[in-house]
Structures are given as structure tokens and as C-alpha cells.
Amino acid sequence: MSMRPIRMGMVGGGRDAFIGAVHRMAASLDGSMELVAGALSSTPEKAMASGADLGLDADRTYPSWEQMLESELALPADQRIEAVVIVTPNHVHFPVAKAAMEAGFHVVCDKPLVLTDEEASELVAVQQKTGRVFAVTYNYTGYPMIKEARHLVQRGAIGKVRKVIVEYNQGWLATPLETSGQKQADWRTDPKRAGAGGAMGDIGSHAENLVSYVTGLKISEFTSDVTTHVEGRSIDDDTSILLRFEGGARGILTASQICPGCLNDLRLRVWGTQGGLAWHQEDPNTLKQTSLEGPDRIHHRADGSLCDAATAVTRLPGGHPEAFIEAFANVYRGAAAAMHAGQDDGEGYDYPTVHDGARGVKFIGAVIAGGGQGWQKFQE
Numbered sequence: 001m002s003m004r005p006i007r008m009g010m011v012g013g014g015r016d017a018f019i020g021a022v023h024r025m026a027a028s029l030d031g032s033m034e035l036v037a038g039a040l041s042s043t044p045e046k047a048m049a050s051g052a053d054l055g056l057d058a059d060r061t062y063p064s065w066e067q068m069l070e071s072e073l074a075l076p077a078d079q080r081i082e083a084v085v086i087v088t089p090n091h092v093h094f095p096v097a098k099a100a101m102e103a104g105f106h107v108v109c110d111k112p113l114v115l116t117d118e119e120a121s122e123l124v125a126v127q128q129k130t131g132r133v134f135a136v137t138y139n140y141t142g143y144p145m146i147k148e149a150r151h152l153v154q155r156g157a158i159g160k161v162r163k164v165i166v167e168y169n170q171g172w173l174a175t176p177l178e179t180s181g182q183k184q185a186d187w188r189t190d191p192k193r194a195g196a197g198g199a200m201g202d203i204g205s206h207a208e209n210l211v212s213y214v215t216g217l218k219i220s221e222f223t224s225d226v227t228t229h230v231e232g233r234s235i236d237d238d239t240s241i242l243l244r245f246e247g248g249a250r251g252i253l254t255a256s257q258i259c260p261g262c263l264n265d266l267r268l269r270v271w272g273t274q275g276g277l278a279w280h281q282e283d284p285n286t287l288k289q290t291s292l293e294g295p296d297r298i299h300h301r302a303d304g305s306l307c308d309a310a311t312a313v314t315r316l317p318g319g320h321p322e323a324f325i326e327a328f329a330n331v332y333r334g335a336a337a338a339m340h341a342g343q344d345d346g347e348g349y350d351y352p353t354v355h356d357g358a359r360g361v362k363f364i365g366a367v368i369a370g371g372g373q374g375w376q377k378f379q380e
């Protein structure tokens, strides 16, 4: 199997954007993908200037994503882009992803996948019809210690899972930052561009995905408390959810952006009949395991004891920290391998798929609509 870099065209990620640059670092870390084209901004002049900043060929720097798809399709197959990477605000994900797949390109799209359940179902249908690989960058699943946690749950190391607590707390939206013109706050607090969920969509989506990836549990019921603390804001900035899972396990999920002092305070704790696991994103190279018998055990990335899936995505010897970019790169690695293999249903490849993205969108919508309404049924 050839492992040359997949040729990618990026939509969004221009000057002053946040996550596009992370995608470029992650895509290139292992040579999974290389940037050869882009429509990097909603403003055509900025799109062109951003391409020049990155050293992109001028004739493959496009003023719009529509132009990129059309012009790239006109190139010989061995030169044109193979994948479209979408790093725009959420409302742009759907039209770009749909058109990209229909034009024959694979897709890497950031979360949340799209704005509505209807859009999510349509993307799933288009993905199945076109047979394109579709990766959603739920990047926290890329951490080796998260893969180890998943492995430990699967092999029964903590027994049958009874309780899950997942928290994603940030503090950067504790004030009405959006009124200052800060662009990342501006679109994230506008339901037309962010979708129904504020904190829930932006970071609660990661929390939901992390629980699903590590435990494999399916949510059957939930009750949510959806709150907007900051005056004038029309979207949640603090959401807490009680969860019931199929099989009887219980959980708590909280996503909040009004917690001063919290940066990217994502924590996952899982307890089973025999023990527990605890992981913190701000200290991602370790995983704590507890057991009924004790004593506690701290697993370290690269300590020689990890499962194959975790070891395969570890690059450096222990004690040299790996973190956000490396975990992100692991999603790219899995997606690129699937693209090379032409394997479009995710089977046998470790990356979050369009189905994971669609489930997330459905859950965000249900949580927001069900806020304060008591227990609600949920079916994926």
C-alpha cells in the first residue's frame, strides 16, 4: 500500500483562523497529507493572501471553495486534490462536505459535523452513495492513553462499566467576548453559524464522542439543564446532562465555557464493577487505573505496557511529552490509511467517521431541545 501523502485542499484556516493551522501541522506530522490547494477564507482577498503566506501555488489558491472544487476537477487525476479538509465555522460544513463528496473527493471535517439532524442524515446518505472516506476530527480519540483506556474497558480490566463522568470546562466565554468582535466567539455564539448548541455543540460534542469511543456505551435516555449565563447571548454557555446508558450504566456530562481559570479542562472518569480509569486532557500522557484491591496504577505513554492501538500512535520515548498535535495527527494517520486502502466505512481503520459525527449532531440537538423538560429517550 502506497503511503505517499494524500493531496489535500483546505476550506477555511486562513489568516487569523484557529484550527486550520493545527490541521496543517497534524496532516504533515507523519506525511499523511500535504496541502496543495486551498480556499482559505470567506473573504476572497484574504483567501488569496493566506495562500501566499503558506507558499501555496497561486494558481491553486482559490477565492472560493466552489472555485476550488471546479478547478481541481479539471486537473489530471494524478495532480488534483484527493481530499477536502473543512475548517470553517459550522454552518459551512454541510454544503462543502456534500459538494466535495459528490465531486469525488474524500473529506476531513471538523466537529460538530453540521447544524441539524437532517443535514447529518443527508451527509451520511451521500457518503454511502459516493463511497468516499469521511473523517470527523474528534481529535481527543487520537491520544494514546485514550486508546489504552478503550482497550482496558474492552478487555474487562475495570469490570462492567457502571458510571461515567465526563467534563469539558473552559472559561473564555465567561464574559460577552463576542461583543468585542473576537471572531471565534462571534460565530460560536450565533445559532445560525454554530448550530443549536453553544458550549454543548462546541465542546460537549467532544465529550459525547469521548465517552462513546472509550466505553462503547449507547445513550438511551438523558435529562439536560441548558443554561445561558451571559446576558444577551442566545445560545447555551453551560450545559449539564444526566445520562442513562443501555445496559444500566449511568453518567454525567457537563460542557461549560463560563468557568474562569479553566482552559481545556477535559476530564473523563469511568468506573466499573472492578475498578476505574481517569484521564485529563491537560496531562494527557498518563492514565490512572484504580481497582477494588488497590493500589492505584499510573499508566504512562510509552512505558512498554500499552496495547497495540496505543503503541502504534506513540512516537517519542516516555518522558518527552506528546500532546494535542500528535493526537490530532493520529486521526489524520487513520483517515489517510483508509483513503489509500479505499476503505470508506471506517472498518479496520482508527478514525472517527461520518456516523460518529451524525450521532453527535443528533445528541446536541436533542439535549438543547430537551433542556429542562425531564427525562428524554435517545436513539442513535
Ligand SMILES: NC(=O)c1ccc[n+]([C@@H]2O[C@H](COP(=O)([O-])OP(=O)(O)OC[C@H]3O[C@@H](n4cnc5c(N)ncnc54)[C@H](O)[C@@H]3O)[C@@H](O)[C@H]2O)c1
Pocket: 011, 012, 013, 014, 015, 016, 017, 018, 019, 020, 039, 040, 041, 042, 043, 064, 065, 087, 088, 089, 090, 092, 110, 111, 112, 137, 138, 139, 183, 184, 187, 202
Ligand atoms: N477539533 C477541535 O479541537 C477544534 C478546535 C477548534 C475549532 N474546531 C472546529 O473547527 C471549525 C473552525 O473553527 P475555528 O476556531 O478555527 O474558526 P475560525 O473562525 O478561527 O476560522 C474559520 C475560518 O473559516 C473561514 N471561512 C468561513 N467561511 C468560509 C467559506 N465560505 N469559505 C472558505 N473559508 C471560510 C474563515 O475565513 C476562517 O479562516 C469549527 O467547526 C470548530 O467547531 C475544532
